[in-house]
Amino acid sequence: MQTTPLSPDSKLPLTCSRTGTCCHGNRVWLNPWELISLATEKGITAREFRDLHCMYGGIRLLFNGKAGYLGRQACNQYIEHFGCSVHVGRPLACRLFPIGRQIQNGEVHYMYQGSEFPCLDGCPEVVDLPQLTVAEYLQGQQTERFEQAQDAYLDVMQNLADIAFMLLLDTGLAASGDRKTLAVWKQMGKEQPEALVTRIGNEWMDSLMLPEIPYTSDPILFSQQHNELLQQKLQEACGDLQTHQELHDASVLTMAMALHLARGLGANPTQLSEHWINIATQHGALE
Numbered sequence: 001m002q003t004t005p006l007s008p009d010s011k012l013p014l015t016c017s018r019t020g021t022c023c024h025g026n027r028v029w030l031n032p033w034e035l036i037s038l039a040t041e042k043g044i045t046a047r048e049f050r051d052l053h054c055m056y057g058g059i060r061l062l063f064n065g066k067a068g069y070l071g072r073q074a075c076n077q078y079i080e081h082f083g084c085s086v087h088v089g090r091p092l093a094c095r096l097f098p099i100g101r102q103i104q105n106g107e108v109h110y111m112y113q114g115s116e117f118p119c120l121d122g123c124p125e126v127v128d129l130p131q132l133t134v135a136e137y138l139q140g141q142q143t144e145r146f147e148q149a150q151d152a153y154l155d156v157m158q159n160l161a162d163i164a165f166m167l168l169l170d171t172g173l174a175a176s177g178d179r180k181t182l183a184v185w186k187q188m189g190k191e192q193p194e195a196l197v198t199r200i201g202n203e204w205m206d207s208l209m210l211p212e213i214p215y216t217s218d219p220i221l222f223s224q225q226h227n228e229l230l231q232q233k234l235q236e237a238c239g240d241l242q243t244h245q246e247l248h249d250a251s252v253l254t255m256a257m258a259l260h261l262a263r264g265l266g267a268n269p270t271q272l273s274e275h276w277i278n279i280a281t282q283h284g285a286l287e
């Protein structure tokens with residue numbers, strides 16, 4: 001889809017008219033720190049928040065509220081005539097909207113979807129409100145820690161993928177002529193999120209989305225502790241694997257977790273799995 005690139009100085013009608021239009025019929029993806037931030041704001045546990053208010057094991061907010069703008073259902077955190085019930089803990093996607101954010105070669109890029117400013121569709125009145133630069137808008141939305149969380153979880157995702165690579169490439173599995181593992185990586189890249197949740201199973205989904213770490217407002221610390229827990233658990237589970245079937249299963253599980261987390265970070269699992277398959281084949285794995 002076409003996007004319009006933005007610079008920090010781009011000036012746009014970024015003062016929100018607070019009609020809640022974009023809290024209807026949207027997709028809001030979550031990382032584990034955003035999940036616990038929302039739960040903390042709500043005064044419940046991350047597990048309760050996930051089970052009551054999320055889809056796909058906690059990577060997406062449920063939009064099953066009352067139908068509003070264009071008959072689209074509201075986010076279930078939206079309260080009619082009030083707004084967002086979790087405003088202080090709202091995730092990055094909500095803080096950024098209508099702006100999007102991407103990292104390419106380590107550099108952050110901001111943009112919006114399409115050639116026309118997205119708010120104009122549902123909230124044309126924004127043209128009469130004060131314009132803001134992108135930098136002013138991000139500061140006002142206090143995106144900094146939420147952007148840090150996003151970047152820190154990209155590292156967690158890559159670490160999971162690295163373990164999936166290691167189980168395939170460094171154990172003799174790929175050298176044995178195995179073609180099954182990359183075939184499943186490819187299939188998983190195209191699977192619906194609910195299918196990946198089933199593959200991963202409850203225990204590992206909990207490890208991925210509900211780490212037993214108390215909430216901290218520091219997303220880097222939280223994600224580092226989460227990363228350590230995941231690495232430790234995977235080491236215990238994978239340290240003594242013997243057969244090619246066991247190694248295959250472990251590589252598939254770890255890649256499934258990396259792809260599921262990636263979707264929660266707004267990445268495209270199909271493109272990502274293809275990218276990782278390319279790297280694996282360059283290192284001797286067979287498709």
Ligand code: SF4
Nearest residue numbers: 016017020022119123
């Ligand atoms: S569409 Fe834009 S102006 Fe309308 S509620 Fe959302 S952010 Fe505010």
Ligand code: SF4
Nearest residue numbers: 023075077078084094
């Ligand atoms: S979390 Fe809040 S801001 Fe985000 S979509 Fe839901 S109601 Fe809207």
